[in-house]
Amino acid sequence: DAGVTQSPTHLIKTRGQQVTLRCSPKSGHDTVSWYQQALGQGPQFIFQYYEEEExxxxxxxxxxxxxxxxxxxxxxxxxxxxxxxxALYLCASSTELAAGELFFGEGSRLTVL
Amino acid sequence: AQSVAQPEDQVNVAEGNPLTVKCTYSVSGNPYLFWYVQYPNRGLQFLLKYITGDNLVKGSYGFEAEFNKSQTSFHLKKPSALVSDSALYFCAVSPTLAGGNTGKLIFGQGTTLQVKP
Structure with missing residues (x-):
């Protein structure tokens, strides 16, 4: 059973550009959350999606x-x-009733030059 | 403001000795409390959680955590540390609202645990 998969694993962009990061949740999970983890910091919550809604x-x-x-x-x-x-952008999946027990992907490391 | 504090950037212990990683929080209501571990170049892994009930909760890999409501603390413990426990540990809280748990996690800054042979 594959866990949470994210792509790409690493990418480099320049200021002003746009980026799209992708996440496939763990099988059976319906809720996806995104976190930003700056170097040396804890992850910070960006947003959560459930039933295609933020x-x-x-x-x-x-x-x-x-x-x-x-x-x-x-x-x-x-x-x-x-x-x-x-930063490192982390995707996490869960079921709606999982009460914060999240399964994280390994992240997409974005470098902006 | 809601926050989680991990007062130690790094904790050093010898293998076989007990370990404690400290966490305090400032969140209103009765939040859910969590510990996650992050190994180098890996995503976070869930260790354990407290929702209600017994103040001592047991989790993966022999870890346990003690909830203290009066001190708003949730310290991570292990009776006998292993070298393989060396990693970055995050405490997190999930606020609750009238409708239930929000599912959103607020993380601390993390504590590096170094276990030496």
């Missing part, structure tokens, strides 16, 4: 947007990239 959102600007597809996979889009967007 259910919760953290303190991130509108440049950060997402989508969940009918097969529960998800995308994270970041527009107008800033140097400060450089």
């Amino acid at each position: 259910r919760q959102r953290g303190n991130f600007p509108d440049r950060f947007s997402g989508h969940q597809f009918p097969n529960y996979s998800s995308e994270l889009n970041v527009n107008a990239l800033l140097l400060g967007d450089s």
Whole structure:
């Protein structure tokens, strides 16, 4: 049983560009959350998707947007990239009733030059 | 503001000795509490959680955590450390609202555990 898979694993962009990160949740999971983990920091909640709707959102600007597809996979889009967007982006999946017990992917490391 | 504090950047213990990784939180209500572990170049792995009931919860790999409501703490413990326990440990809380648990996690900064042979 595959766990949470994310792509790409690494990518380099320049300021002002746009990026799309992808996530496939663990089999049987219907809820996907995205977190940003800056170097030396704990992960910070970006948003959560359930039934193709954004259910919760953290303190991130509108440049950060997402989508969940009918097969529960998800995308994270970041527009107008800033140097400060450089981080590890983690996708986590769960069932709606899992009460915070998340399964994380290995992340997509974004470097903005 | 809701927050989680892990006061130690690094904890060093000798193999076979007990270990404690500290966590305190500032979240209103009765949040759910978690510990996650992150190995190098890997995603986070769930260790254990506290929702309600017994203040001592047991989790994976022999870890346990003690909830103390009056001190708003949730310290991670293990009676006998292994070299393979060396990793980055995160404490997290999930706020609850009237409708139930939010499912959103607020993480601490992380504590590096170094277990030496």
